[in-house]
Amino acid sequence: MRSRLPFPVEVALAIVAGVGAFVVSALVCSAARGHVPDLVMGLALLLVVLGIARAAGILYALPSGVAAILAYDWYFLPPLRDLNDAAYAVLGLFIVMAVIVGSVTTSAGRRALAAERARGDLAETQASLRRLALLIARGESPRSVFAAVTREVLRHFGNGTARLIRFERDGGATDVAVEGAMTPADELVAKVRGTGRPAQDGNALGTPIHVDGRVWGMFLVCSEDRLPPDSQARMAEFTELVATAVADAQSRAELVSSRARIVAAADEARRRIERDLHDGAQQRLVALSLRLRTAEAANLPELAADLTTVIDELRELSRGIHPAVLTDSGLRPALRALGRRSPVPVEVSVDLAERLPQPVEVGVYYVVSEMVTNAVKHAEASVVAVDASVDDDTLVLVVRDDGAGGADEGKGSGLVGLKDRIAALGGTFELVSPVGGGTTATCRIPLG
Known part of the structure; x- marks a missing residue:
């Protein structure tokens, strides 16, 4: 039905319409x-009744037609x-019967229409959730996921504004993604943050996003039309996706940070060993070699040669742990030095305009x-062949x-470590690395 009047009022109007139709007819x-x-x-008369049915619906058309x-x-x-009294009784019974039949038919039609709309909304919501879940599964950046979720929320919950808000630890709130015109709703934001529960004020709805036991942020939806009665339940599905994306991003960031700390600690350990070798055993062996050379005994030259060999080995070990040429001169000279020490030819092509981190x-x-x-x-x-650019x-x-x-x-643990x-x-x-076809390793490292 086009009318938005309460149903009992419409029933009364249908009775009035039946009586009026009898008088006019x-x-x-x-x-x-x-x-x-x-x-x-x-x-x-039939054409008039059809017009009433088309304009006002079956609830008014049936008593008018009767x-x-x-x-x-x-x-x-x-x-x-x-x-006479009998005619009035018959007229009343017919009009009331027509109103009852029209009421039942109208009510059933409205329920069927509401159910069909609900099924359509559910299907659209599930399709949106599947699309968003696929973004998360593909490892899309949080920024892309947040923007996509906010667009879908606005599409399903009105034609006003959808805002994804992150709560800062210092008490502030930041808009992560916004679709539509900005709408102030500070009281609703404060209420959701304080209670950690959904809150609604007219056509504005705020739904919290929980990550790792705390309120990470919220969705704020402001619609120009009345929000559907199941908005809170449907919004919860979108907030769960955002929580999953946030938790996934945090886990990846923690993993990367942990790996970086491990690698940094290993590199620092190598540099410390290098310094210890250079400043400790290597220096002492050099001093010993000089003292032995000044002794000029018959067997001393041979001992000095042995000590020189040990020094060379220590220097080589030091370069293998963390080559000084890499620290001092950069990647291109270090890779060329590595190639010169290799038993097989190493063709090095390094196209870099400046030093890398x-x-x-x-x-x-x-x-x-x-x-x-x-x-x-x-x-x-x-x-x-080594190519870097x-x-x-x-x-x-x-x-x-x-x-x-x-x-x-x-x-191989070596390849896993790389x-x-x-x-x-x-x-x-x-x-x-196909069998018999050589091996190719390709690394891509962001420099931003």
């Missing part, structure tokens, strides 16, 4: 009797009747070192050899 039929053919008058038929029968078709340089150096070692020891490669603020490192292939990062090291820098490590 009786007057028309009395005036037209003898001047208008029976069939024409009947068709005219009343028009009775007037047509009593005042137009012989034998004509006089209104130290953690990135260290990570790249150890990836190349490990891949060259694997190519020599396991793949029996004859050449290794920056593309769209991302370092792209490619290390390939022409060896036996068949490398599997799931079976993958973890690059992941700690926020990058990716991809390995392609």
Whole structure:
């Protein structure tokens, strides 16, 4: 029905419409009797009833139609009747019966329409939730997920405003995503934050988002129309998706941070060992070598040569832990020095305009070192190619050899360590190693 009147009021109006239709039809039929053919008058009354049905609905059309038929029968078709108590009783019974039938039909139709709309809304909501869940499963950035969820919320809950708000630890609140015109609702925001429960004020609804046992933020929806009665329950499904996205992002950030701390601690340990070797045992051996050389005994030159060999070995060990050339000169000289020490030729192509952040340089150096070692020891490669360049603020490192292939990062701790090291820098490590087709490792590390 188009009308928004309460249903009991509509029933009363339907009775009035039936009585009015009888009075009008009786007057028309009395005036037209003898001047208008029976069939024409009947068709005219039917057309009027159809118009009432189309304009006002079955609830008004049924009593009006019954009343028009009775007037047509009593005042137009012989034998004509006089209104008496029995006629009034019959008229009343027919109108009441028509109103009852119309009421039942209208109520059933409205329930069916409401159910159909509810099924449609549910289907649309489930489709939206599936789309958003797919974004989260694909690992989309929180910013993209938040914007998508806010758009879907506005689409399902009115044509006003949808705001995703994050509560700051200092007591403030920040809009993470906004769709539609900004609508002030400070009281509602404060109420949701204080209670951690949904709150509604007219056509404005606030729903909290809980992450790890605390109120992370909320959704605020302000509609120009009346919100559906099940808005709170439906909104809860969207807030759960946001909570999942936030928790997932926090877990990934904590994992990356943990990996970064582990790698940083390992690098610092290597540098400390390097300093200890250089400032401790290496210095003492150099001093001992000088003292032995001044002794000039018959067997002393041989001992001095042995000590010199030990010093060289210590220097080589120090470079292997954390090469000084990497710290002092950067990635290009360090990789070339690594290539010169390799038993197989290493073709190094480094296209960098400036020094990279130290953690990135260290990570790249150890990836190349490990891949060259694997190519020599396991793949029996004859050449290794190393290419490093920056593309769209991302370092792209490619290390390939022409060896036996068949490398599997799931079976070697060295390759797993390289993958973890690059992941700690926020990058990716991809390995392609078909049997007999050589091995190619590709790393992409963001520099932002």
